Amino acid sequence: KQEVTQIPAALSVPEGENLVLNCSFTDSAIYNLQWFRQDPGKGLTSLLLIQSSQREQTSGRLNASLDKSSGRSTLYIAASQPGDSATYLCAPDQTGANNLFFGTGTRLTVIP
């Protein structure tokens, strides 16, 4: 069974800092990987999708990379803002059928 670990579990940074969130997964046979954010008590918002053939994707201040062979993905957030405070979840898709298996999450707090 796929195991997905995210490090760190929690992170607190001052506003304006660049930061990196890490995701590792045990089974590298994935079709793609998504990064989501979740605000407290809310649903999830899809941030970035990386297909298995890609190495990175960018959206605004966010950049996600994927090293499938080593079972790792990172989410880079540039110039962090208080509005970025949320839990960030990575989710590899092993089946190609869009059945996501979520990581443990990183709870980010950006201090004004």
Added chain:
Amino acid sequence: DTEVTQTPKHLVMGMTNKKSLKCEQHMGHRAMYWYKQKAKKPPELMFVYSYEKLSINESVPSRFSPECPNSSLLNLHLHALQPEDSALYLCASSVRDRDLRGYTFGSGTRLTVV
């Protein structure tokens, strides 16, 4: 309309009650999903519907009964739940089950079983 709408937002039910959670989308998505999320844990997949047919049941107890009456609506019928079933229940949809475009989550129903 680019949303997945879940109702109710909050639900408190007794262990002998029967209740239903509702999920609706009007984006033309043909895959719909139910996830369960316990506090401080990641979401866990429960059911997947593809073209209104149940395609995945992740060994969920029979006290949870999904239903997809049409392509826009997904229900989760609850009966004889246990207190440990208290969680946030999330619905999601995507274009198709093998097409990641537009994977959209609802805001969830927070369920408390007393």
